[in-house]
Amino acid sequence: MNMHTFVYFLQICGFNRARQRDKFARLIEDGFVNVQEEAARLDAHFNAIAVKGDSYNPHMAYFGTWNLYHCLKAMSLYLLSGFELELYSVHEYLYIFWYLYEYLFGFLITALKRAESIVIEQEQLDMHHKNNLNAQSKQRKPKIKKHRKNGIPFRQEIFLNTAYQSICGGYYKAIGAFTKEEKIRQPLQIFDSEYIRFNHRFAPFATLTSPPPIPYHEFDMMRKHLLRSNANDLYISAATHFHEARLNLEYIQNPDQEILQMIQVAKVNYVVMSLLAKGHKRDSKSQPVFDYSQHRYFPVIKLN
Numbered sequence: 001m002n003m004h005t006f007v008y009f010l011q012i013c014g015f016n017r018a019r020q021r022d023k024f025a026r027l028i029e030d031g032f033v034n035v036q037e038e039a040a041r042l043d044a045h046f047n048a049i050a051v052k053g054d055s056y057n058p059h060m061a062y063f064g065t066w067n068l069y070h071c072l073k074a075m076s077l078y079l080l081s082g083f084e085l086e087l088y089s090v091h092e093y094l095y096i097f098w099y100l101y102e103y104l105f106g107f108l109i110t111a112l113k114r115a116e117s118i119v120i121e122q123e124q125l126d127m128h129h130k131n132n133l134n135a136q137s138k139q140r141k142p143k144i145k146k147h148r149k150n151g152i153p154f155r156q157e158i159f160l161n162t163a164y165q166s167i168c169g170g171y172y173k174a175i176g177a178f179t180k181e182e183k184i185r186q187p188l189q190i191f192d193s194e195y196i197r198f199n200h201r202f203a204p205f206a207t208l209t210s211p212p213p214i215p216y217h218e219f220d221m222m223r224k225h226l227l228r229s230n231a232n233d234l235y236i237s238a239a240t241h242f243h244e245a246r247l248n249l250e251y252i253q254n255p256d257q258e259i260l261q262m263i264q265v266a267k268v269n270y271v272v273m274s275l276l277a278k279g280h281k282r283d284s285k286s287q288p289v290f291d292y293s294q295h296r297y298f299p300v301i302k303l304n
Contacts, residue, residue, distance in 0.1 A: 005031035009074065017085055024078040025204040032071040033207050039063035062118065068210055069111045075205060076104045076164075082201075084296040090287065091186050094179060095198055095219050097172040102222070105165035107211050109158060116154045156252055160259075163248035167266055167298055170241035174273060174301060176226045177234035178288060185287055232277055239273035242266045261295045268300050276303075 008031060012023045042063045079100055082088050088096055178184045198216045199206075205213045226234070246266040249259055276282065286304035294300050 005035050009070065017081060021078060021081045021085065024074050024081070028071070028074055028078065028204040029207055032067065032074065033209075035067050036064075036071070036208070036210055039067040061114075064210070065111055065114050065118070069108065069115070071208070072104055072108045072111065072211065075211075076100060076108065078204060079104070079201075080297045083292065083299075088201075089187075090175075090290065091179075091184050092197065092201065093171065093290075094175045094223065096201065097168045097175065098219060098222065099202065099214065101165055101168035101172045103211065103214055105161050105168060108161045109165065112154045112158050112161065116158070119154075159248045159251045163245045163252075163262065163266075166241045166245035166248060167262065170238045170245065170266075170269060170273070171298075173226075173234045173238035173241060174269070176223075176229075177231045177238065177276070180227050180229075180231045180234065181282070181285075183285060183287055235273050235277040239270050239277060242270040242273060246270065258295070262298060265294050265298050265300055268294075272301050272303065 005027065008023070008027055012020050012027065015023060040063075043061045046062075079096055082096065175184065195216050198219065202213065229237075243266070246263055249255070249263045249266065252259055255263075281303045284304060289302040289304065290299035291302055292299045
């Protein structure tokens, strides 16, 4: 396994935000591509060994899942850091939040649930094996059930990433509604190519195979589908996403300051979306303000 990639991943934490983003791009483009290939070979190798064993216990893509998780974390941090560094124009928020909501956090949750099922299944196999050994032993000892000290594995992180996905979904639906009601200022088409901007924003992902890069035409198709919805329905859907984000965040035990800030952002945005769904300031064509004073990635939406 190419450990240099993960050493580099840790080293990135020591840089300032702007340098971190640049380093994340290089890490995704070069590092994880090689690690993905090695992880796939290792999984295939260990699965071949498992097949030849006395009791077939299939190797469940442990290395691939582990690598996919870290790759997705780097990808999401790369995109989210653009908000903190104020790199995106407001009219770009739609496809940034779409990518995070529809793909990255969805894949992250899937990877965590897969890892969770692998851990639980392995523990069950170990327990079954121990029980068989005890049954064959002449001196049988009473079975002592061991309960997991930390509860279900990865559960807290699943709650967190589900909240991330929900809050990104809230922004995606909200900005879709603002776009439909012409509240988001758009660049002049003569000076703009959204296709080029889209490919530029997601350029570091182009060489990856897992997860595969999402082409512009897929976003364009999804946007057209989104904008066919009624703006009122989009505001209601956005409010639901923000509410779900708050609920998932409140499940997290011993929340840190960032989690508490996200809860506050989700609460405020839920209220704003609910007011818009009821017609509050719907006639105004002024662009909403996205206030990052509460959280570096997720702004409070303010109406003008």
